[in-house]
Amino acid sequence: MTRHILVVDDDAASCELLREIFTARGWQVSTATTPEAARLCFARQAFDLVISDINLEAEATGLDLLTDFRAHCPVILITGFGTLDAAVAALRDGAWDFISKPFKVDEVVAAVQSALARKDEARKGEAPAAAPAVGLADASGLVGRSAAMVALYKEIARVAPTRSTVLVLGESGTGKELVARAIHRHSPRSGGPFIPVNCGALPEPLLEAELFGHVRGAFTSAVADRRGLWEEAHHGTLFLDEIGDLPLPMQVKLLRALQEGEVRRLGAARPQQVDVRVIAATNRALEAEVAAGRFREDLYYRLSTVTLHVPPLRQRRDDLPLLAEAFLRQAAQTVGRHLWFEPATLTVLAAYDFPGNVRELQSVIEYAALHARDDVIRPEDLPLKLQPVKPSVPDTSPAGSDPNPFADLPTLDELERRYLTYVLEAVSGHRTRAAEVLGVDRRTLYRMAERLGVKLTDDRGLDEP
Structure with missing residues (x-):
């Protein structure tokens, strides 16, 4: 059966590129450069798939076409402005997939093949995968348009509306808490509290009291009943950062709280039911920790119902200029003047590996803003560790000295x-x-x-x- 695809993009060259890609695989392609033309094409014949840019330089957008066509066939949206908010809006409204420009040919083809397979399932009477329903989009704090970040945005948009426990993995400084906050913001729990807890910052006795609370007289300084952070997060999200640092005895208590949905305050006779979604994060390889006996296997599987990987900065270097500009705007507010980068400065930044990831980049930009002599951030304003190594001064001492x-x-x-x-x-x-x-x-x-x-x-x- 020959498949017919409608491509919608205000850029005629983009339409022709997709036509060539799809025609080479035996699919028929119609193109439209305006929303009106797209609607007219759709009224004249049936399509197996619509793939549209979001920004069509018209009053109607790709999201409007999504609303028009989604009941009839799968819709894939493409955008040159890959953000979490755009991904959430697209997937919330029922898009089959969301792809950021510039796209890879293999990525687009794979998305089309997946959508067409879904169309086949619908024809056979099988229940197609339900489109996710995501809460209202707002600022996430996540910055980046690279393929790795767009993939992460889509995962956040898909998991946010569910009740699933999420494990966020990534190196230090990659923005794991921002991911957790984004999941919370785009979830049905967004009106509830978001409670972060650093599991590695407190000794075990204090951590247990902080998490689960206590009753009066539970220990010497317990002069009154006190709710724990788990209860504080009722109807919201509890973010357990550095979960890999949790002592084994506390892992047992955490597992019970996750399984039973209840907590027992220190010294209390009965547990209390608490409605909490848990998101955990770590920079450790938990599978290796399990193998070494330092992390419970049952807790690992309970936490990793959904696992998200936050890419290190070195794996998304294309995002570095965007991140640097975002941090520079923040730093400009701190120093009270407009700042901008000399092109050579961005070249120096791009050449550095940033082992501390996004957090280190932010620190570097703040340093440069404070040390800049005027409104221009030059390479010499960056910390010494980023400075090019100067050639050593040749030894001019007499031979034999x-x-x-x-x-x-x-x-x-x-x-x-x-x-x-x-x-x-x-x-x-x-x-x-x-x-x-x-x-x-x-x-x-x-x-x-x-x-x-x-x-x-x-x-x-x-x-x-």
């Missing part, structure tokens, strides 16, 4: 003078950086230079008077 810097037995003052001169040369005379390297403030640097007879330049490279 002793390379030992102490060979001439210099005085302590002379050693200080030589080192200060070396540091100033290494940082191109930048006084602020020299002070940072030496571990002193600028005033101490001035006194040191005056005492040792070393001439300082200002931060523009000019000799100080």
Whole structure:
């Protein structure tokens, strides 16, 4: 059976590209560059699938076409502005899939094949997969349009409306709590509390009291009944960060609370039913922790009903300029002036691996904003660890001379003078950086230079008077 696909995009070149891709696989393709043309095509004949851009540069959008066509065939939406809010809106309204531009051919073809298979199931009378119903979209705090982030957005949109426990995995600094908050915001529980708990920040006795609460007299300082954070999260979401650091005895109590949906305050005779959705996160490999006997296997399976992986920054380098600009806008509010990047600065940022991920990038941008001499963020405003390594100064000492810097037995003052001169040369005379390297403030640097007879330049490279 020949499949007929309707492609809708205000860019004629994009329409032709998709026509070529789909025609090469034996599918018939019709194209439309306006919502009106798309509706007219749909009125004239039946289609097995519609694939449309969201932004059609018209009063109607791809979301409007989704509403018009979704009852008749699967609809795939494409956008050049891949955000969590866009993914949620698309999947909430019944889109079969959501794809971000620039897309990969294999990705689009796979999505089309999946949607057409769904159409076949519907023809055979089998129940098709239900379209997810997601709550209202709002700001998530997540930034990125890379394929890895769009895939994560779609997973968040699909899991948010459910009651499933979610395990969020990712390296430190990748934004696991932002993912948890996004799930909460887009869930039916968004009107309830979001309660974060760092499982690695408290010793076991305090953690148990914090999580489950206590009754008066449960221990010496328990002078009154107190609800735990689990109860505080009633009708909302409890976020258990660093779950991999949870001691084994607490893992048993957490497992019971998850299984039974109830908690018992310390010293209480009876448990209490609590309606809570749990999202856990860790930077540890929990399967390895289970194998090593440091994490309970039954708890792992209970937590990992749905597992989301947050990509490290090095795996989504295309998002770095977007993230850097977002953090720069935040930093500009802190310093009280408009800031912008010199192109070379973004080049330096892109060359760095950022082992601390998004959190480290944010710290780097804040540092640069505070050290910038004007409204432009230049490479020299970045922390020293991002600075290009300067070529070493060639050894000009006579052949055969002793390379030992102490060979001439210099005085302590002379050693200080030589080192200060070396540091100033290494940082191109930048006084602020020299002070940072030496571990002193600028005033101490001035006194040191005056005492040792070393001439300082200002931060523009000019000799100080």
